[in-house]
Structure formats: structure tokens, C-alpha cells
Amino acid sequence: xxxVDCDANATTSxxxxxxxISTEGNKTGSWRFVRPVYQNKTAPCSAACPAGxxxxxxxxxxxxxxxxxxxxxxxxxxxFPAVCGRxxxxxxxxxxxxxxxxxxxxxxxxxxxxxxxxxxEKFLFPLKTRNTNGKRxxxxxxxxxxxxxxxxxxxxxxDCDVFESSGEPGGILRWGIPAYRLPASVLNQEIxxxxxxxxxxxxxxxxxxAFLAEAGDRYQAIFVGCGHSRSMPLNxxxxxxxxxxxxFLYRVRNHEIDSVRGRIGVIGGGNTAIDVARTLIRLGAExxxxxxxxxxxxxxxxxxxxxxxxxxIELLELxxxxxxxxxxxxxxxxxxxxxxxxxQLSGRCQVVPDGQKTKTIHVDQVFxxxxxxxxxxxxxxxxxxxxxxRLSHCTVVQGRSPIIxxxxxxxxxxxxxxxxxxxxxxxxxxxxxxxxxxxxxxxxLESCRVGKGPALSMDAFLMGERRNRxxxxxxxxxxxxxxxxxxxxxxxxxxxxxxxxxxxxxxxGTFSARQAMDEAGRCFNCGICNGCDNxxxxxxxxxxxxEDDRTINLDYCKGCGVCVQECPRxxxxxxxxxx
Amino acid sequence: MRxxxxxxxxxxxxxxxxRVEVMSAYPITPQTHIVEALSEFCADGSMNARFLCVExxxxxxxxxxxxxxxxxxxxxxTSSQGLALMHELLHWASGARLPIVMAEVxxxxxPGWNIWMDQTDSLAQRDTGWIQLYCEDGQDVLDTTLQxxxxxxxxxxxxxxxxxxxxLSHTYEPVDVPDQAxxxxxxxxxxxxxxxNASEPFAIGQMAPPGVYMEMRHDIQQGMxxxxxxxxxxxxxxxxxxxxxYGPLETVECHDADIILVMAGTAVSTCRQVxxxxxxxxxxxxxxxxKMFRPFPIEQIRQAFGRAKKIAVVDRNVSFGIGGIFAQEIxxxxxxxxxxxxxxxxxxxxxxxxxxxxxxxxxxxxxxxxPSPSDESIWVGLNKELGRS
Numbered sequence: 019x020x021x022v023d024c025d026a027n028a029t030t031s032x033x034x035x036x037x038x039i040s041t042e043g044n045k046t047g048s049w050r051f052v053r054p055v056y057q058n059k060t061a062p063c064s065a066a067c068p069a070g071x072x073x074x075x076x077x078x079x080x081x082x083x084x085x086x087x088x089x090x091x092x093x094x095x096x097x098f099p100a101v102c103g104r105x106x107x108x109x110x111x112x113x114x115x116x117x118x119x120x121x122x123x124x125x126x127x128x129x130x131x132x133x134x135x136x137x138x139e140k141f142l143f144p145l146k147t148r149n150t151n152g153k154r155x156x157x158x159x160x161x162x163x164x165x166x167x168x169x170x171x172x173x174x175x176x177d178c179d180v181f182e183s184s185g186e187p188g189g190i191l192r193w194g195i196p197a198y199r200l201p202a203s204v205l206n207q208e209i210x211x212x213x214x215x216x217x218x219x220x221x222x223x224x225x226x227x228a229f230l231a232e233a234g235d236r237y238q239a240i241f242v243g244c245g246h247s248r249s250m251p252l253n254x255x256x257x258x259x260x261x262x263x264x265x266f267l268y269r270v271r272n273h274e275i276d277s278v279r280g281r282i283g284v285i286g287g288g289n290t291a292i293d294v295a296r297t298l299i300r301l302g303a304e305x306x307x308x309x310x311x312x313x314x315x316x317x318x319x320x321x322x323x324x325x326x327x328x329x330x331i332e333l334l335e336l337x338x339x340x341x342x343x344x345x346x347x348x349x350x351x352x353x354x355x356x357x358x359x360x361x362q363l364s365g366r367c368q369v370v371p372d373g374q375k376t377k378t379i380h381v382d383q384v385f386x387x388x389x390x391x392x393x394x395x396x397x398x399x400x401x402x403x404x405x406x407x408r409l410s411h412c413t414v415v416q417g418r419s420p421i422i423x424x425x426x427x428x429x430x431x432x433x434x435x436x437x438x439x440x441x442x443x444x445x446x447x448x449x450x451x452x453x454x455x456x457x458x459x460x461x462x463l464e465s466c467r468v469g470k471g472p473a474l475s476m477d478a479f480l481m482g483e484r485r486n487r488x489x490x491x492x493x494x495x496x497x498x499x500x501x502x503x504x505x506x507x508x509x510x511x512x513x514x515x516x517x518x519x520x521x522x523x524x525x526x527g528t529f530s531a532r533q534a535m536d537e538a539g540r541c542f543n544c545g546i547c548n549g550c551d552n553x554x555x556x557x558x559x560x561x562x563x564x565e566d567d568r569t570i571n572l573d574y575c576k577g578c579g580v581c582v583q584e585c586p587r588x589x590x591x592x593x594x595x596x597x
Numbered sequence: 598m599r600x601x602x603x604x605x606x607x608x609x610x611x612x613x614x615x616r617v618e619v620m621s622a623y624p625i626t627p628q629t630h631i632v633e634a635l636s637e638f639c640a641d642g643s644m645n646a647r648f649l650c651v652e653x654x655x656x657x658x659x660x661x662x663x664x665x666x667x668x669x670x671x672x673x674x675t676s677s678q679g680l681a682l683m684h685e686l687l688h689w690a691s692g693a694r695l696p697i698v699m700a701e702v703x704x705x706x707x708p709g710w711n712i713w714m715d716q717t718d719s720l721a722q723r724d725t726g727w728i729q730l731y732c733e734d735g736q737d738v739l740d741t742t743l744q745x746x747x748x749x750x751x752x753x754x755x756x757x758x759x760x761x762x763x764x765l766s767h768t769y770e771p772v773d774v775p776d777q778a779x780x781x782x783x784x785x786x787x788x789x790x791x792x793x794n795a796s797e798p799f800a801i802g803q804m805a806p807p808g809v810y811m812e813m814r815h816d817i818q819q820g821m822x823x824x825x826x827x828x829x830x831x832x833x834x835x836x837x838x839x840x841x842x843y844g845p846l847e848t849v850e851c852h853d854a855d856i857i858l859v860m861a862g863t864a865v866s867t868c869r870q871v872x873x874x875x876x877x878x879x880x881x882x883x884x885x886x887x888k889m890f891r892p893f894p895i896e897q898i899r900q901a902f903g904r905a906k907k908i909a910v911v912d913r914n915v916s917f918g919i920g921g922i923f924a925q926e927i928x929x930x931x932x933x934x935x936x937x938x939x940x941x942x943x944x945x946x947x948x949x950x951x952x953x954x955x956x957x958x959x960x961x962x963x964x965x966x967x968p969s970p971s972d973e974s975i976w977v978g979l980n981k982e983l984g985r986s
Binding site: 030031032033034035036037038039040041 | 693694751752753754790791797798799800801802803804805809812813816819820823827
């Protein structure tokens with residue numbers, strides 16, 4: 019240390035402590051008792067996504083204009099971005115931390131834009147696939163679960179034969195979801211991408227238990243994802259007079275019906291009932307939707323119910339059909355007036371008959387859509403059996419060749435994205451059985467969980483970056499929201515209900531690239547470093563260096579924690595030093 | 598060009614003309630108008646400066662210390678509680694010999710909350726090594742602010758320009774705002790004497806052990822001792838260009854005065870009238886306007902008071918347990934001289950209470966009619982119905 023008296027000619031002297039000896043000798047790191055670490059954590063949206071999509075990172079990449087990288091990240095976990103962007107009920111958005119700040123990110127809209135953009139720009143399949151290993155897997159059902167299983171297995175090097183009873187692949191996506199929600203062209207493009215991985219599709223080839231019995235000779239494993247294809251009957255007199263809603267949707271998609279006239283009754287309150295009702299409106303009918311509980315108790319997504327009502331569907335609540343009879347060309351449906359009971363059943367209101375109040379309505383046709391179930395032969399065996407392993411989204415039955423039941427057959431929630439989750443889990447389980455052993459399944463799957471939830475990451479399975487990501491979920495209170503500004507969520511163009519009901523044209527438009535980037539830019543990127551550089555800029559010791567990556571020079575880091583505090587997105591953590 | 602300006606904006610104009618490069622401040626009434634105008638100057642491009650928004654006065658002072666250490670011309674402003682919060686860093690600024698200029702709007706300290714004029718906040722910082730200059734009116738505060746930058750850079754000591762809350766900060770008066778070219782001549786941008794240099798790195802403000810600390814403190818004291826001489830140089834240059842000069846203190850009718858009233862701030866203007874009235878009545882009254890408080894201009898004080906029979910000091914401040922602060926300082930300045938007139942100490946006008954001509958006349962007559970000063974300061978203008986007064 020030296021003391022310098024500068025400029026002897028000046029009015030006053032300056033006797034200051036000043037040293038040209040580098041302060042590098044003062045290793046302030048010795049003061050430290052906690053150390054900052056870069057630690058990517060789990061965003062709540064990705065843990066809420068049944069497919070475990072790396073949403074925080076995808077939004078970051080879209081916001082940065084890195085569309086191919088974003089698409090690659092999406093395809094890593096989900097073979098159906100353009101489909102899911104349209105039909106998923108997006109639980110991610112309910113979990114979005116931004117909902118505590120202003121409004122959730124329109125994750126499904128960004129996903130849809132990305133999926134559509136990749137199709138439009140003819141992006142090549144970006145992911146590495148393993149070389150074929152010559153092992154063959156049979157897959158029963160070309161719905162979202164079966165196709166997903168084939169997709170993930172093909173990437174892992176397996177040769178897949180997919181058997182489909184109908185004439186085209188897609189299952190519920192093709193036959194159950196009307197075109198105004200999911201145009202066939204979008205579905206076809208995404209299925210083609212799966213088939214191009216080397217998956218062999220056998221349409222018009224229904225499988226049965228005899229197939230299962232002999233498939234073990236030719237296949238190393240069998241995945242059964244036959245879905246809930248049989249409508250549940252309504253056990254009332256005259257039930258045979260009512261049309262099957264699912265079958266009706268199938269025939270419309272198969273161009274067997276292009277017009278319906280008159281007043282039509284639809285019985286049910288789920289998404290299928292709403293789809294049937296809205297399809298009928300588009301075919302020219304007048305629709306009466308009959309539901310035994312109240313509107314708010316409907317299992318259908320509330321947005322879909324709203325749209326149905328806006329399109330002109332008449333809703334009859336608290337009306338339970340007790341009898342259907344034919345009277346000439348028409349049908350009489352006798353309804354028992356219901357009223358809310360005192361018990362609450364899992365959030366839905368229980369209803370009881372309201373005395374003897376009944377009435378009969380007259381309609382030209384009546385459809386039932388009160389739920390669907392599996393064909394009897396596909397019931398998975400009970401998990402209490404010794405050779406049965408129950409996983410979160412499928413059931414493994416061990417044998418000469420293991421059989422894995424998945425999709426709606428085993429899923430606690432019957433949704434498209436849960437079906438994808440099932441296909442992914444089955445692919446992981448099959449790979450583990452073939453390359454390791456069945457005992458390895460629970461432990462390995464545990465290390466591939468997104469957060470602590472049921473969703474699995476294929477990236478983690480393939481020992482990618484997500485394998486090392488902290489499973490800790492980022493809460494809203496973990497964020498430093500001083501760095502965020504209120505921004506309104508963007509909305510793509512959409513048809514008005516009056517326009518929408520005139521055709522099967524898709525109702526919701528897609529974002530422009532600018533909108534998608536802006537919307538993705540609203541994302542907090544919870545737990546994901548997006549290179550904002552706050553840690554480096556705020557470090558009072560200049561102990562953060564940026565070359566290819568940011569590193570902390572522990573010789574000088576005092577462990578003050580400023581970097582962790584100023585990280586807007588909780589992508590850093592403080593760890594206690596081990597003495 | 599003469600303009601009608603609020604006192605606060607007279608400061609802002611001076612800061613703009615001084616081509617300050619970095620400013621940082623935290624708003625506090627009654628100071629806010631000063632930095633509000635400055636932030637607008639930054640926004641509209643009429644100032645080429647960085648305005649750093651911070652979360653406290655402590656950080657505001659820290660920010661200008663950083664900028665000044667890097668060689669920038671800096672400015673900040675505060676008041677009352679904000680100044681008190683800066684206290685630690687006021688020592689740092691002077692210890693590091695940084696030529697920072699700060700406008701300090703005299704405001705009372707809480708509790709009870711009071712946003713009005715009171716000198717105790719700035720006087721409580723008298724030992725921090727800052728030069729303190731008190732202002733009487735809008736012209737005075739504009740000129741003093743310009744001078745402050747020259748003085749600070751000449752002596753490498755920080756300068757506090759002090760102005761009364763509301764009586765000055767919020768009062769509109771005609772002020773001659775000089776043109777930029779003249780100000781540039783008076784206050785050229787020069788290389789700072791000591792500042793950080795990235796191409797020749799060194800560290801500042803490190804450990805100073807017992808073997809050197811005392812010499813460093815002595816060096817600051819020597820710097821302070823040089824201030825009156827430097828101020829005179831600065832004022833002479835200022836007078837050459839702008840035709841105005843103030844002095845560390847100003848004497849009014851003191852040459853033959855028997856009783857001299859002493860005060861700082863806007864009350865001086867009131868007292869000019871009172872002294873004039875007393876002179877018309879045949880009284881040998883005089884007035885000393887205290888402008889410089891740190892360093893305390895002992896020599897000029899002694900010269901001004903040498904012939905007087907009595908000194909009456911009007912303090913709009915209080916050091917509890919001893920009384921008016923200006924009075925204490927003046928007593929100390931006079932006690933070792935042969936002819937030392939008795940010093941009468943009066944406290945009035947605290948917390949924004951008006952100091953009227955009648956009160957100042959009362960102080961004069963009380964001083965004249967009392968054969969010797971009391972030990973304790975006399976509080977003038979207390980409401981007998983409130984408290985145990």
C-alpha cells in the first residue's frame with residue numbers, strides 16, 4: 019500500500035490512501051459461508067404438463083427467435099405440438115406463476131404457433147434417433163397413446179408395428195374431435211412425422227385377445243392403447259332409440275352425414291356431448307342439450323360450454339331423462355326435474371329428483387354422450403397380481419413378452435396429453451425391460467420426473483440437461499418481480515360464434531410470429547437461466563465471469579447472495595459451505 | 598437573462614449550466630422540485646447527464662461518490678431526514694476528497710413530522726468535513742451553486758449549498774440566469790485531480806493505520822483552512838464575469854454599530870429592513886449575514902465584530918443542552934480575542950415559524966436593554982398557551 023500526495027502545485031494537498039497493488043491478493047472468497055450456484059429449477063407449468071414439456075425454456079427460445087431450437091425442445095417430449103396447441107386443456111396455464119402477476123402466458127397459443135410454423139416451414143425432424151436395434155414392438159391402437167408410444171420407441175431404436183381397427187390413424191383425434199377444433203390436415207401432418215421415423219402402420223387391422231396371445235412370438239413387447247371407444251349406455255326405457263354420440267361424430271368425420279334438420283336432443287354434459295351438440299348446429303339442426311346436474315357441474319371445459327351456448331345451443335339443466343319413446347317420426351323424451359342435493363361429490367353437486375315433476379319434450383332425434391369405456395377385452399389386470407406393475411400412466415404385465423396397457427385404459431385423467439404421457443412412459447418402461455430389467459423401472463422413472471409430479475421427461479431419460487435440473491418447483495414468491503412489467507396477453511384472431519356455427523372452419527386463428535415472440539417474451543422463464551446477466555452485473559466483487567458460460571470465481575465470491583437475490587427467475591441458489 | 602424562478606429551480610438551472618455529468622437523488626419535500634427539474638432536463642436532452650434513481654438518500658450519496666471517484670462532475674440534493682440518512686457517507690465524501698456538490702434544503706427533523714424551515718438538519722452535519730454555504734435569496738442560491746462547483750474542485754472538498762425550505766425553495770423571485778458561455782468560462786471542465794483510471798488501475802480508500810490516519814485528517818483540515826482564500830479567488834473570478842460577489846459573510850451598517858444582529862438564510866432579508874428602520878430611529882444597529890459556516894470564517898467574524906458592544910445571534914436551530922449553534926460558534930471565535938463583545942443568543946423560527954420584523958426588533962431591544970447575556974439562549978415568539986413555556 020502506498021500513500022500518494024498528488025500535484026504539489028495545487029492549492030491544497032491531497033493525502034489519500036491509494037494503492038496500485040492489485041487487490042487480487044485479497045481473496046475475499048475466504049469470507050464466504052454460503053456459495054451461489056447456477057441451478058436451473060422446475061417451472062410449475064412444466065410439472066403441470068402431463069407430457070412434461072420444458073415450457074419455460076421453450077418460451078425463452080421462442081422469445082429469442084430460436085424457433086428451431088424451441089421446436090426441438092417441444093418434440094423432445096411431445097410428438098403432437100400443433101395438435102396439443104389446439105386440443106389440450108392446458109393445465110400449464112393454470113399453474114403459470116404469471117397468473118399471480120397479471121395474466122398467465124398463452125402457452126397453448128405459443129405451442130400451436132410453433133407447431134404450425136414448423137409444418138409451414140417444413141422443418142426437418144431435429145432430434146437424434148438411436149440406430150435401429152432390430153427389436154420389434156407391437157402397438158394396438160393408433161390413437162394419441164399408441165402413436166406416442168410408437169414415436170418414442172422409434173426414437174429409441176425399436177421397430178414398431180401399429181395396428182388400427184379403423185381406416186385411418188388418429189383415434190379420438192380423428193374421430194372424436196370435430197374439425198372446427200382440430201382440422202384433419204394438422205393431424206395428418208403430425209402423424210406423418212411419426213410414421214417417417216420408420217413406424218409401420220396397419221389400418222383396418224383390429225386386434226383381439228388371440229392376437230395378444232400369439233404376438234409374443236413375434237414381438238419383444240406389446241403396447242395396448244385401444245382407448246375408450248364404446249359409448250356407455252343410458253339405462254332407461256327406450257335407450258335403444260337414442261343415437262350414439264361418439265358414433266355420430268365418427269360418421270360426420272367420415273363424411274357419411276353432411277346435414278341434420280329439425281330439433282335434436284343431446285343427453286350429456288361432457289366434452290363429447292358438447293362436440294356432438296356443436297357439430298349438429300353446424301349441420302343445420304336446432305339443438306337442446308340435456309344435463310342432469312347444473313351447468314357449473316358439467317365435466318366439459320367451461321370455455322367449450324360457453325362457446326356452445328354462444329353458438330345457439332339451448333341448455334336444459336337439472337333434467338334427467340327417464341324414458342324415451344317414439345311417436346311417429348319424432349321422439350318423446352320424458353325428463354325428471356332434478357334439484358341439488360345436500361351432498362357434494364368431488365366438487366360436483368349431487369342431484370336428487372325434485373318431487374314428481376316430469377315433462378316430456380319432443381325432438382326429431384336424440385343422441386347420448388354420457389361417457390365412453392373400453393371394450394371388455396382390454397381391461398388391464400388388477401395391479402395386485404404379482405406380475406403386474408402399476409405406473410402413473412400405464413400398467414405393465416410381465417410375461418414372455420411384456421404387455422403394457424396405456425392411454426385411457428389406465429390413465430386417471432382421460433385427455434390427449436395424458437395419452438401422450440402414457441405412450442412416453444410405456445416406451446421408457448419397454449426400453450428398460452429390454453435393456454435392463456423390470457426392477458429398474460421405478461428408480462429410473464423417478465429420476466426422469468418433472469418436478470415431483472407424474473410427468474416424465476424423455477430428455478432426462480436420454481441423460482440430457484433436464485436429468486440434472488433441480489426438481490424444486492419455482493413459486494411466485496421465489497421470483498424477483500421487480501424485473502417484470504405488466505403486459506397484456508395477446509389474442510389471435512377468432513371467428514365470432516355467429517360465423518363459427520356456419521361451418522366446420524377452425525374457430526381460433528393462430529398467432530403471427532411477432533405475437534408468438536411477444537407472448538413468449540412475457541414468460542418469467544421460472545427457474546431457467548435466460549442469460550439476463552443480472553448476476554454478473556450486480557456482483558459487487560466482479561466475481562462472475564462470462565465466457566461461453568457464466569462462472570463464479572470462488573476466490574473472490576464473498577457469498578453475499580446479491581446475484582441470487584437479483585436473479586429474476588430463481589435460476590440460482592445459495593448453498594451452505596461444507597466446512 | 599432575468600427570469601422569474603422558484604428558488605429550487607434556480608438551483609436546477611445552476612446545475613444545468615454547470616454541465617453536471619452524474620446526478621442521483623431520492624425525492625423528499627421540500628427538495629424534490631430541484632431534482633424533478635433536473636430529471637426533466639435529462640429527459641428533454643437539455644442536459645447531457647445520467648440521472649440515477651435510487652432507493653434512499655444513502656444510496657444517492659453512494660452513487661455520486663462512485664461517479665465522483667470516477668472523475669465525473671456530480672450533484673445531489675436532499676433535506677432533513679434524507680440528510681440524516683446520508684450521514685455516514687458524508688464523512689466518506691470528504692475523507693475521499695471528492696468535489697461533490699449538494700443542495701440541502703433546511704427542513705425540520707421529526708418527530709413530530711414537519712416539512713418546514715429549520716437549520717438543525719444541516720448544522721448537525723457540521724463535523725462531516727463538508728463546506729457549508731447558506732443562501733439568502735434566489736440569486737444568491739443560483740450564484741452559490743455555480744461557485745460551489747469551482748470551490749469543490751479547487752479544494753477537493755464537498756460543498757453543501759444550504760437554502761431555506763419554502764421561504765426560498767418554493768418562492769418565485771426574479772433571478773439573473775447567466776448564459777452558458779459565461780458559465781463555461783467561469784467553470785471550465787478540467788481533469789479531476791484524483792480519480793480512478795481504468796488504464797492505470799489503483800485502489801482507493803483502503804486501510805489507513807495509525808501511522809498515517811492522523812496525517813490524512815490533518816490534510817483535510819489544511820484543505821478546509823485554505824477554503825476562505827480559495828473562495829475569495831472563486832468570488833473574484835465570479836465577480837469579473839457576472840458582477841456579483843457575496844463574501845463568506847456580509848456586513849451591513851457594521852462600521853459604527855453598537856449592536857450587531859447575526860443570522861443566516863432568508864431571515865437576513867427581513868433583518869435588512871429592520872436594521873434600516875432602527876437606523877432611521879437613530880439606533881446604531883448592524884447586521885452580519887453568515888454565508889459560510891464551514892469552514893467557520895473566524896478572521897472575518899473577528900473583523901466584523903471588533904468594534905461592536907453587543908452581538909445578538911438569531912438561530913433557527915437548536916443544539917439541545919446548549920442552545921443556538923451559530924451563537925456557540927461565534928462565542929468560540931471571539932473568546933480568545935482581547936475585545937470580545939458579549940454574545941446574546943436567541944432561538945426563533947423553528948419548524949417553519951415565521952421570523953417577523955417585529956421579532957427581530959424585539960431581539961434588538963432585548964439585547965440593548967439587557968446589561969449582560971444570559972447563559973441560556975432566549976426563545977423568542979413562544980406561544981405561552983402551549984406547553985410549559
